[in-house]
Amino acid sequence: MAIEHDFFGLLESGPDGSIFWSENVEFGDQSVTVDLTAPDQDDVSVEALDVAAAMISALESIDLAARNAMVGELDSRxxxxxxxxxxxxxxxxEEIDDLLIDPSGDTHIDVIKSMQLMSVTILADEHGGTDPFAVLEYALDPDATDDVLLVNLASDGSVQSVTSAD
Structure with a gap:
């Protein structure tokens, strides 16, 4: 079986019924890997795909909301x-200074500004649920794949949580 969508094209399911779509999306001066996945295509609605497409199209504002959520977390030690x-x-x-873009002197804010959006994973079967619909992965050093922060978004684009990958 397959699902046809204007943005994603033909999403064919694998032998186990799962669907997967992946694309590199240009974002600012970098390329971000965007994956859409669901373990069972029967759990994916056209509305979920529409929301996913809108999120991908609005990646700049989604990124800004995620970074603002990170800044909001700085109040807690x-x-x-x-x-x-x-x-x-x-x-x-001191090597951290080499990774900071446009340093202002506030290292915490500078780190958040300098983090790169590495990937976006959309869990299409979680539309409207309580589990994250999208997970944005950020890293200060793109070569340190274990040192990342994950920003979990609901299907309405609101930030649910910011967690480390540990």
Missing amino acids: TSEVTEYILQQQATLG
């Missing part, structure tokens, strides 16, 4: 964002 930044400072030492 025990937040995942604060812990991530402290860990990056401890690991990189």
Whole structure:
């Protein structure tokens, strides 16, 4: 079976009924991997695909909302964002300055501004549910694939949580 969609084209299901779509999307001066997946195509609605397409088309505003959520987490010393930044400072030492774009002197804000959006995973079967519909993966150092922050979005685009990959 397959699902036809204006944005995604023909989404054919695998032998187990799952669907998967992947594309590199140009975002600013970088390329971001966007994956759409669902374990069972019967759980994916056209509305979910429409929302996913809208999110991909609005990646710049989605990214801004995610970064603003990270900034909002800085008030808590025990937040995942604060812990991530402290860990990056401890690991990189003065080399962290080489990764910061347009430093302002506020290292925490500079790290958030300098993080790269590495990938977006859309869990199309989670539309309207309580689990994340989209997961944005950010890294300060794109070569450090284990040192990432994940921003979980609901299908309405609101930020549900910011977590580390640990």
